[in-house]
Amino acid sequence: MQLSPSPSGEYFCLQTLDLYDDPECQSLGTQAAAGRRVQMLNKETEQAVRVMTVEDGYGTWLKKTDLQYLEVAEEPYEFVPVDRPEIEARIENILIFAHAAKRVPNTYLWGGATAPNYDCSGLIQAAYASQGIWLPRNSYQQGDFVEPVSQEDLELGDLIFFAKEQRIDHVALYLGEGYYIHSSGIEMGRNGIGIDRLWEPWDMISRAYHQTLCGFGRVMESYAPPSLACQI
Known part of the structure; x- marks a missing residue:
């Protein structure tokens, strides 16, 4: 699947997505709940793309078959400080x-x-x-x-x-x-x-x-x- 270009470089997850520690997508690394943001990184394989969960800066791999569950985020993530x-x-x-x-x-x-x-x-x-x-x-x-x-x-x-x-x-x-x-x-x-x-x-x-x-x-x-x- 070809993703639509995102002006922010970020995408919203439309559902909970499994993200993996390895490009073969064998070892679950984390999960991104619906509404969270991912950013595409400059790596990919035939099976997966390298992504970062934006809120915590965690790098993982996303199955290409799950790209359909991403939606363009027009505006970039806005960090809100909490003291x-x-x-x-x-x-x-x-x-x-x-x-x-x-x-x-x-x-x-x-x-x-x-x-x-x-x-x-x-x-x-x-x-x-x-x-x-x-x-x-x-x-x-x-x-x-x-x-x-x-x-x-x-x-x-x-x-x-x-x-x-x-x-x-x-x-x-x-x-x-x-x-x-x-x-x-x-x-x-x-x-x-x-x-x-x-x-x-x-x-x-x-x-x-x-x-x-x-x-x-x-x-x-x-x-x-x-x-x-x-x-x-």
Whole structure:
């Protein structure tokens, strides 16, 4: 399919689209919900085109058969800054979003960023995005983006990070009173969205995650995507 030229260089997704980490479209990298924007990058194969999700600057591959589900965005994406006081006013609704996602039957999906099936960072990103606050896509990117805080200074809506081999590979959302909500896998988790504890009394899953606990962070602003040149 030949896309119509876009004056902004961007396109709206007309439905949720799967986006892949590889040009063979075998490994799900993320998902773009209806209404999100993608930008075409200067790479393609017979099967897929390289794209960037505009709001978080994440580069992936889109199947060419899904180009039919894109619509021209006449105007470019307008970044709306959100500062910490505004974020604090929206934390309650962010937590409500996460709890509501848990109540819907779901399973863990690597690359999942839309309801009902999320991966860990996809759930966190979606919860914040529901209130107009964008975070980077992956857990380690989110770890680099937030402001570090101590466990003693944790506040509602802060992020909790876990790591193996000294690299962040899991993220959760702090609920208060020692509890956090996250989407965890089947091997070391609940195969979906669940609530666990930072400190005793622990169950086996909470204890296993505590052994990989590596830090905490606070979202201070909404993510401003990089320029297209940085993504090619």
